[in-house]
Amino acid sequence: MARTIRRGEGLTLAALLLIAAALFAYPLALLLKMALVRDGAPSAGPLLEALQSASVLRALGHSLDSSASSAAIALVLGTTMALAIGLTDLRAKGPFVFFLLLPMMIPPHVTAIAWVQALGPSSPVLQWLHLAPPPGSQNPFYSRAGVVALLSLQQAPLVFLVVLAALRSLPREMSEAARIAGARPWRLLRRVLLPLLAPTLIAAFVLAFVSALGNFGIPALLGIPARYVTLPVLIWRRLASFGPSVLGDVAVLSTLLAVIAVAVIALQMALQRRLRSQLVGPPQPPLRIALGRARRWVTGGLSLWILATVALPLTALVATALVPTYGVPLTPATLTWANFAEVLLRQQATLRAFANSTLTAGGAALTLAALAALLSYYLTLRGRRPLRVAASGLAGLGEITYAIPGLVISIAFILAFLRPLPLVHLSLYNTLGIIFLAYLCAFFSIALKPVAAAYAQIDPALDDAARVSGAGFGLRLRRVFGPLVAPAAASGAILVFLTAYNEVTVSSLLWSTGTETIGTTIFNYEDGGYTVLASAMASVTVLATVVLMALLDIAGRRLPPGVVPWRV
Structure with missing residues (x-):
């Protein structure tokens, strides 16, 4: 039974290391190879x-x-x-x-x-x-x-x-x-x-x-x-x-x-x-x-x-979104909701952007919450030093990818996925898939921190009691640790969603027609001179951000201290 339990822990960590190698190490290694290798030798x-x-x-x-x-x-x-x-x-x-x-x-x-x-x-x-x-x-x-x-x-x-x-x-x-x-x-x-x-x-x-x-x-x-x-x-x-x-x-x-x-x-x-x-x-x-x-x-x-x-800036942003043309003073006679109707109901690009950002940011948030819940278990594991050291190395790699600028992550993922994937011959370039994977790489550390803090507050005796009772690794995660760290995992997921939903740095080089994100669409509107449309879309995203932060604040009443950063 002990061997079965340990096998489950080892296989799960091996899967996490494999995911990290594919999403963290491989793209960055390709980037370094292209930049620092000449004629087969480092240079x-x-x-x-x-x-x-x-x-x-x-x-x-x-x-x-x-x-x-x-x-x-x-x-x-x-x-x-x-x-x-x-x-x-x-x-x-x-x-x-x-x-x-x-x-x-x-x-x-x-x-x-x-x-x-x-x-x-x-x-x-x-x-x-x-x-x-x-x-x-x-x-x-x-x-x-x-x-x-x-x-x-x-x-x-x-x-x-x-x-x-x-x-x-x-x-x-x-x-x-x-x-x-x-x-x-x-x-x-x-x-x-x-x-x-x-x-x-x-x-x-x-x-x-x-x-x-x-x-x-x-x-x-x-x-x-x-x-x-x-x-x-x-x-x-x-x-x-x-x-x-x-x-x-x-x-x-x-x-x-x-x-x-x-x-x-x-x-x-x-x-x-x-x-x-x-x-x-x-x-x-x-x-x-x-x-x-x-x-x-x-x-x-x-x-x-x-x-x-x-x-002040948010008032100016909303006021600009409520006039027919940029530069027109906002008065009762010039006030119009046409720009909001345009970006929310008529413009196909903006509708796709809202859908794409919700899908990719939401998928990344849920995926990273699950990965963080698994990895954090090993960071506090007692008596299995090799597993804990490997997990610490993976967490450190996540910290590095978070510190590296998002544009660098974009270039690394273009190099890694520009050609079709081997065996399946599926191309991720110019798809939402490459943006989703880049989000996993760039924002893993955000999801990990609150979950790791929650695991650190759990009494190790709970794990010992579950092991003595014969509970396998999966059962312990579902029945013991999962309910205890679920609030922190949800907090990390919301923080990831807030960060990825509006970002422009990572997706600025990865988007294409049909895979627009909210951030790239707002940027393109402003860069193209459609200021009132950019303001309307930005106002909607700010409202969504405030609502999500308010929901996290409400949920924070039941979370461990420090998980929601603005609760004192």
Whole structure:
């Protein structure tokens, strides 16, 4: 019986490793082979040749500049908000966290469209306030500063989430000792909390940097008019202009982008090892520093931030969707629902996009939830070190694919599935299948984290009791672990769906006529000058995102703490 149980565990893990090899390792290995192998031998020649191109060097410089600048700004903004929420007696923390994280869930290209419409000469909001610039004025977001500003706003919630989670896990003994010794809040922050948070701050900066490095929507919509082209945009333009014939060229550029991302993560890990502090004691509820009279100022400041970064652009987005032509002021006489009717009822491309995104994002969410539930079991398995080590390696591979920019994943999957599959002679290129598989590769880590956290809270004695009773691996999963981790798996599935439903980076190079996604359709509308249709479709997707986040918030009342990130 013991051999049967172990055989079931081993076969399941072998199946997971096979899936990982096909979806994670094989496409990326092909990418590296095309970029770094010449005449059958490894060579850095293609990379060095690419770096001799003036356009590549310029795009590389723009990518590093925008990523580093926006990550630094996001680090300051996100850390400040996390400290205000996590360490004080601020009221209504739940709603504040929900709205502070909302920009992270809105697709970057929708964010760019909303802000362009909010502060441009045709802004309906500025026209209502009689503050609109003269017609024909240069939109301030079509510039390097505009790209950096919106990347900062997009990444600040990510930093906020990481730092807030770290504050929840810090033991309170040192902070309490400092307060008993008479340390005021600023001295406590400078001498105790920030040194303890140093590894977390480094991780948050790197996450923001890597996320901005692979961002496609904001640099494409704002950078191209300003001639501020980043590496992802350069890759997209070359492949879109010349097709699969330039795969070797874009593979080299994609590898360069991936090398930068992996190098930055390796540097982060080295710095964290040097700055890590050994903490004694279990995690406890964080401090609640009394703000006193300052509470109204902190509350007002956060409220103004949400109004400026969430309400203003979204109001402009919806207002633009309600006028017949871009630039027409929104009045009772000009208000029309025709644009919503067009994208929801008449345009075949948009109807296909909604169906395709729902199908691929939903399928990826359900599949990844199941894979995460299986893999997480092995991450907490006792007494079977080889299985646990193999599972940890697979989880690490998922972290790497999440850190690698989505455009690199796209190129890797084009290389892997451009030709028909062997044996079955089925081609996945130009189908929804390749987008679905790319989603599995790109978003596996999102589904894994909440499920792994839920498994870590399960008493190992449950597994021991089930084994002693003779329950096989499948029965234990169905009757013991499945019900316990189902809420966390559902949470991970919804997070994957939210991320994949509106994304444009992964699918920008994989879509074709008939396989449009919501993200690519919105981008194509805006790029083609159909601004009011792009605004209408973007408004619908934002509404869907808010509804799904609200449902996850409701479900979070029954989930373990920390599974739903904005519940405090």
